[in-house]
Amino acid sequence: MTYTTIKVRLIPNREQEILLRCHAGTHRYAYNFAKNYSEEYYKANGKSISPYEIGKVFRSGYESIPWIKDICKDVSDKAISDYGIARENSFKNYKDGYHTKYKSRKDLTQGFAVDARKLRFRGKVYLPKIGWISVNQTPKKRLYKNPRVVFDGLYWHLTLGIEITPEPVDLTEEVLGVDVGLKHLVHASDGSVYQNINKTKTVRKLEKKRKACQRQMSRRVKDSKNYLRAKREHLKVCRRLTNIRDNHLHQVSSALVKTKPKAIVLEDLQIRNLLKNRRLSRAIQDASWYKLRLYITYKAERQGTEIVLAPTSFPSSQLCSSCHERFDTVAQKRTWGLDIRNWRCTHCGETHDRDLNAALNLKWYYNNK
Numbered sequence: 001m002t003y004t005t006i007k008v009r010l011i012p013n014r015e016q017e018i019l020l021r022c023h024a025g026t027h028r029y030a031y032n033f034a035k036n037y038s039e040e041y042y043k044a045n046g047k048s049i050s051p052y053e054i055g056k057v058f059r060s061g062y063e064s065i066p067w068i069k070d071i072c073k074d075v076s077d078k079a080i081s082d083y084g085i086a087r088e089n090s091f092k093n094y095k096d097g098y099h100t101k102y103k104s105r106k107d108l109t110q111g112f113a114v115d116a117r118k119l120r121f122r123g124k125v126y127l128p129k130i131g132w133i134s135v136n137q138t139p140k141k142r143l144y145k146n147p148r149v150v151f152d153g154l155y156w157h158l159t160l161g162i163e164i165t166p167e168p169v170d171l172t173e174e175v176l177g178v179d180v181g182l183k184h185l186v187h188a189s190d191g192s193v194y195q196n197i198n199k200t201k202t203v204r205k206l207e208k209k210r211k212a213c214q215r216q217m218s219r220r221v222k223d224s225k226n227y228l229r230a231k232r233e234h235l236k237v238c239r240r241l242t243n244i245r246d247n248h249l250h251q252v253s254s255a256l257v258k259t260k261p262k263a264i265v266l267e268d269l270q271i272r273n274l275l276k277n278r279r280l281s282r283a284i285q286d287a288s289w290y291k292l293r294l295y296i297t298y299k300a301e302r303q304g305t306e307i308v309l310a311p312t313s314f315p316s317s318q319l320c321s322s323c324h325e326r327f328d329t330v331a332q333k334r335t336w337g338l339d340i341r342n343w344r345c346t347h348c349g350e351t352h353d354r355d356l357n358a359a360l361n362l363k364w365y366y367n368n369k
Helices: 014-045 051-060 066-070 073-094 201-218 225-257 281-287 289-303 354-368
Strands: 002-011 110-113 124-127 131-135 144-151 156-164 175-180 184-188 193-195 263-267 306-310 342-344 351-353
Touching: 014 051, 014 066, 014 073, 014 110, 014 144, 051 073, 073 110, 175 289, 175 354, 184 225, 184 354, 201 225, 225 289, 263 289, 263 354, 281 289, 289 306, 306 354, 351 354
Parallel strands: 175 263, 263 306
Antiparallel strands: 002 131, 002 156, 110 144, 124 131, 144 156, 175 184, 184 193, 342 351
């Protein structure tokens, strides 16, 4: 079963926006209650408590929360369930449950969950306790999964998970090696090269504008009218940058998958370690290598293409793609570094472009793993 997500822009009036903010506030309140109660319970009893039991405690205190009657009860139930999932993921990733954070009204992204069974579309969308809200598009009638209302700092959106049936694809016998970089975003083993969108004139102009907006915000009195105006302009620029980068990642990932290879080989890069390089950390973040990998993975899985991750120990750039001998620092009379873009193999005499050579070696890795 395959799912994809669609985003519907909500256009609420003033009263509806107040209700949306109240629902988002209730989601924060219930989530923070669940986190606080869970930690206090563990300190007192030495064991964890399930989200179901936390929900029973939360609902028993409804009388002391008069405003909760105006909010759909699914919001608080789902918020407590969300905390349970976050705590479970924290144990998986960090081996303890203390890496969950409290939600704040200052967080840029706010939102809450909606019961899919109560959603209705008739040119507008009906949300329980809020009413009919205008939308920019009406999705087809189908079974929705995990609908959520999200505020991104500028606009309200309704995200819907929908089930799709992938069309069968006849795959070729080719294997595609994909090397990511900063000078060019992607070098593929078939010779195709995809630019880094962050080096284009449009993105550079927007980056300058973003920094200018940040300077304006720093010179204003916090929460004043001028500060909020500068903050809104900053959010618009950041939104524009995010959309441009995401669109480019989708275009590149789709172009790679549409070659219909039987397998795509990627490097299993440890992004956290790479971000420790202060000179390149910003460029690596903007390139969004991990997001590109996610896009390639889910699109490839839809058509049955295998995704193979080469381990970090595999020296894809340092191997000669012709004779597969490693870069010899003694014979080359220099150490391996990022400044080496082209090099000549001392064993076979072949000259290599660093990135294309890495992509070819990733393809070779699939056949010799």
